Amino acid sequence: MQYRMFGRTDWQVAEMGYGMWGMGGWTGSQDDESMEGLRRSVELGCNFFDTAFAYGEGHSEKLLGRLVREYPTHTLYTATKIPPKNRVWPSRRGSSLEDVFPSDYIREQTMKSLENLGTKHIDLMQFHVWEDDWAKDERWQRTVDDLKREGLVKSFGVSVNRWEPDNCLETLKTGQIDAVQVIYNIFDQNPEDHLFPLCKELNIAIIARVPFDEGTLTGTLTKDSTWPEGDWRNTYFVPENLHASVDRAEALRPLIPAGMTMAEMALRFILANPTVSTIIPGMRKLKNVEANIAASDGKALPADLVEKLRTHRWDRTPTKWSQ
Numbered sequence: 001m002q003y004r005m006f007g008r009t010d011w012q013v014a015e016m017g018y019g020m021w022g023m024g025g026w027t028g029s030q031d032d033e034s035m036e037g038l039r040r041s042v043e044l045g046c047n048f049f050d051t052a053f054a055y056g057e058g059h060s061e062k063l064l065g066r067l068v069r070e071y072p073t074h075t076l077y078t079a080t081k082i083p084p085k086n087r088v089w090p091s092r093r094g095s096s097l098e099d100v101f102p103s104d105y106i107r108e109q110t111m112k113s114l115e116n117l118g119t120k121h122i123d124l125m126q127f128h129v130w131e132d133d134w135a136k137d138e139r140w141q142r143t144v145d146d147l148k149r150e151g152l153v154k155s156f157g158v159s160v161n162r163w164e165p166d167n168c169l170e171t172l173k174t175g176q177i178d179a180v181q182v183i184y185n186i187f188d189q190n191p192e193d194h195l196f197p198l199c200k201e202l203n204i205a206i207i208a209r210v211p212f213d214e215g216t217l218t219g220t221l222t223k224d225s226t227w228p229e230g231d232w233r234n235t236y237f238v239p240e241n242l243h244a245s246v247d248r249a250e251a252l253r254p255l256i257p258a259g260m261t262m263a264e265m266a267l268r269f270i271l272a273n274p275t276v277s278t279i280i281p282g283m284r285k286l287k288n289v290e291a292n293i294a295a296s297d298g299k300a301l302p303a304d305l306v307e308k309l310r311t312h313r314w315d316r317t318p319t320k321w322s323q
Helices: 031-043 059-070 103-117 138-149 195-202 213-218 239-250 262-271 286-294 303-310
Strands: 003-005 012-014 048-050 077-082 122-127 153-159 179-183 205-209
Touching: 031 059, 031 286, 059 077, 059 103, 077 103, 103 122, 103 138, 122 179, 138 153, 153 205, 179 195, 195 205, 213 239, 213 262, 262 286, 262 303
Parallel strands: 048 077, 077 122, 122 153, 153 179, 179 205
Antiparallel strands: 003 012
């Protein structure tokens, strides 16, 4: 495992972090399997774990707390998220801060997450949605300052809405935000336009989420793919999205190097960008943990391949189904 500095903190975090959404609210998740994957990741050098209260109403947080207690001699960084009070994902233009993240609610949810984790502090607390219109509102800023001063939270971050990487730029300039979580992959390269340069200038950590485009970039989806009833992917991969996504993934196949999977190529493309601090692929099964972490071996994709992959950029805007 290779490590990178996490923005302006003094943390050395694993290039391959662990996304824990799937073990909190996805169909088919089993705690024994989840814990097996988490333990194996620690053995392989992973030390950054991203969860959220919304992942099973605290269930995923409890699994992370269990992991931390099982490895008392390891430094494992805990990252979680405050859900919007109105439970609207993503946030909407014109949303009121008072309806989404009022000060007393930020504190209340922080305490709930601490209870679920069973830790004395949270390394990184993130706002699970965000609107840049809230940037200069001093109420959230004072609450962030208070929680840091009290030692309950070490650092704060924002998780940017899907396909809206610029919807936080003014917020980053306040100096209150230490990390940004954003969708970044072979298709979604637009964070490179404005977000990444500003993060580099301000020394803000970047967490790359959805590295496989919700599964498209594993190369395993087809235009007939379906999921169990209640699985959110049924509402995300509507025909309009699924068919276009599969076509674009198929166009990548000729570029996959011999002996490499599409998923590995997708991870190595992200690692080719030194501005990224860590990637958080969602992982439940042991084989996926081992395969994803193996991509952090310090071996870079050939520069000419990276340039060819850049031509597969896919600029998208939020829709009713994009969540």
